[in-house]
Amino acid sequence: MSQPSTAGAPTADAPQFFERMHQSAVAAEQAAGGAIERFFEIAGGSVRLIFAGPSMVDFACRALSHLPCDPVAAPDLTVHLWDSGATGIEVPQRPAAFDRFRGNGAIEGTHADGIQAAFVGGAEALSVFERSSSTGVHWVRDAASIREYDKPAPLRLLLSWWLETRGVTLVHGAAVGTDDGAALLAGAAGAGKSTTALACLAAGLRYVADDYCAVATDPEPTVHSVYCTGKAVTANLSLLPGLDELVPEPDSYFEEKSIYYLGEHVPELVAPRLPLRAVLVPEIAGGATTSLEPASPAAALAALAPSTLFQLAHAGGTAFARLAQLVRTVPCHRLLVGDDPGTAAETIRELLARR
Amino acid sequence: MAYRINSPSVIHETIDDEVVIINLDKGHYYSLDGCGARIWKATVGGAPVAAIADSFEGDGAAILEGVRALIAELEAEGLIVPGEGDGGGPALDGPPLAFKAVTLQRYSDMEELLLLDPIHEVDEQGWPHPDPAA
Numbered sequence: 461m462s463q464p465s466t467a468g469a470p471t472a473d474a475p476q477f478f479e480r481m482h483q484s485a486v487a488a489e490q491a492a493g494g495a496i497e498r499f500f501e502i503a504g505g506s507v508r509l510i511f512a513g514p515s516m517v518d519f520a521c522r523a524l525s526h527l528p529c530d531p532v533a534a535p536d537l538t539v540h541l542w543d544s545g546a547t548g549i550e551v552p553q554r555p556a557a558f559d560r561f562r563g564n565g566a567i568e569g570t571h572a573d574g575i576q577a578a579f580v581g582g583a584e585a586l587s588v589f590e591r592s593s594s595t596g597v598h599w600v601r602d603a604a605s606i607r608e609y610d611k612p613a614p615l616r617l618l619l620s621w622w623l624e625t626r627g628v629t630l631v632h633g634a635a636v637g638t639d640d641g642a643a644l645l646a647g648a649a650g651a652g653k654s655t656t657a658l659a660c661l662a663a664g665l666r667y668v669a670d671d672y673c674a675v676a677t678d679p680e681p682t683v684h685s686v687y688c689t690g691k692a693v694t695a696n697l698s699l700l701p702g703l704d705e706l707v708p709e710p711d712s713y714f715e716e717k718s719i720y721y722l723g724e725h726v727p728e729l730v731a732p733r734l735p736l737r738a739v740l741v742p743e744i745a746g747g748a749t750t751s752l753e754p755a756s757p758a759a760a761l762a763a764l765a766p767s768t769l770f771q772l773a774h775a776g777g778t779a780f781a782r783l784a785q786l787v788r789t790v791p792c793h794r795l796l797v798g799d800d801p802g803t804a805a806e807t808i809r810e811l812l813a814r815r
Numbered sequence: 816m817a818y819r820i821n822s823p824s825v826i827h828e829t830i831d832d833e834v835v836i837i838n839l840d841k842g843h844y845y846s847l848d849g850c851g852a853r854i855w856k857a858t859v860g861g862a863p864v865a866a867i868a869d870s871f872e873g874d875g876a877a878i879l880e881g882v883r884a885l886i887a888e889l890e891a892e893g894l895i896v897p898g899e900g901d902g903g904g905p906a907l908d909g910p911p912l913a914f915k916a917v918t919l920q921r922y923s924d925m926e927e928l929l930l931l932d933p934i935h936e937v938d939e940q941g942w943p944h945p946d947p948a949a
Contacts, residue, residue: 554941561943563842563930581943601944648924758833758846762922766837766844770928776839777826784828784835 473555474575478590480552481597488512488542488549501529502619503628503674503684503733505536515546515603520614526688526723526730537622538595539615545602551586565617566773576621578773583610589621596622608714612689613672619686620772628676628684629779632768635668635683636660640812641737642668642683644675645795646764652742652797655699656804658690658720662702663805666731667722677785681736688723688730699801737812738791739764742804745796750803752793752811760792817861818886819898829856836894842929844922845894851917854885857907861898870907871914878914885917892921
């Protein structure tokens with residue numbers, strides 16, 4: 461092991477580095493005996509995933525299984541994926557200028573060159589995106605070592621960078637709704653988003669997301685499902701009595717969480733997109749029922765924006781302005797969740813029916 | 816002295832009479848309302864302290880002290896920096912506002928997501944890789 465330089469981070473290396481990543485991905489596809497392609501429609505855009513062999517197909521595709529589409533010749537986003545463990549193709553040498561990494565993985569100095577890059581240390585995963593060609597490359601050291609933690613929301617940095625080029629923000633939030641539209645549940649980790657979203661699904665609402673979803677404000681507020689996954693604290697599954705009628709057993713576990721791939725079990729209940737009618741800030745309040753109190757748009761923005769912008773590497777003012785536009789446009793409330801989170805479903809259903 | 820927003824590290828949005836401010840470098844975010852929101856808006860617009868203080872009603876000395884204290888806190892947090900120009904700035908709009916004590920609400924619960932560190936242990940390609948022997 462060696463200690464790298466801590467010199468400044470000029471950005472001129474970023475475009476060349478993207479090219480080397482792209483070339484390595486193509487080499488990995490050849491080493492694997494050919495590419496495997498899968499196509500999805502995410503937030504109205506076509507996405508082609510190109511795999512170097514089968515090692516990462518399940519990782520990337522399972523959470524997107526509710527959004528398949530037919531192959532297209534010119535997709536809106538192309539992502540190449542490979543891992544060194546299965547293909548033997550190493551990741552390119554790190555440019556010396558890439559010497560500062562943020563906690564969310566963002567590599568300083570890449571954004572200004574039309575390239576966005578992030579290295580997520582815990583996952584040993586490197587994502588690089590070239591905006592001009594709308595092409596991404598995603599490498600992991602060893603697909604066999606991908607953590608269960610990373611599987612419910614794969615490729616989220618690449619998807620967030622691409623979506624932002626289309627005027628859509630990948631938001632850290634849950635969303636549930638009815639045919640009348642959806643409510644976005646905003647708040648930091650632990651605020652009750654996932655439990656409330658799964659409780660609402662079990663109580664008959666349509667499910668969009670429990671952790672990350674894509675939000676557009678033009679031409680009208682809309683929330684798009686990206687991942688069909690849901691997570692619940694295993695010890696709290698007793699709070700979700702209807703869930704086991706829909707999905708008898710969790711599909712996987714990570715630490716204290718149970719993970720569900722809902723698109724495999726109840727695809728008819730996972731809505732690809734819904735008009736966005738309200739922003740709710742959940743709080744675990746206890747009591748017999750769930751109720752609403754007005755929240756100021758700024759309070760809703762404070763619940764929604766920081767965790768979104770801080771988690772998604774290289775996010776900035778444009779996404780912040782879009783989220784501000786959202787809370788200016790739709791009503792905002794505090795959602796005071798009762799002891800039975802299933803009571804939130806009726807409260808949200810009544811709210812959405814008011815329009 | 817006049818100030819400007821410490822952009823691009825700092826972004827902000829004002830909705831009604833509330834401001835949400837995010838420091839993208841530090842991972843901190845802030846909120847201001849009422850008098851604080853007015854002081855923020857005027858300060859980042861380049862207005863001088865005296866003009867900002869004059870836009871409030873109440874004890875002149877206490878107002879001036881309160882305005883100066885908030886601006887100093889905003890500067891200490893890295894949200895504003897001394898700006899160029901003559902400090903004339905835009906006119907303060909709206910009728911005079913009764914001055915009340917101002918609190919800058921500061922949240923740092925997510926700062927670890929934005930921590931900026933040089934990398935440490937690396938593999939042969941130079942990418943972060945925990946030392947298996949550690």
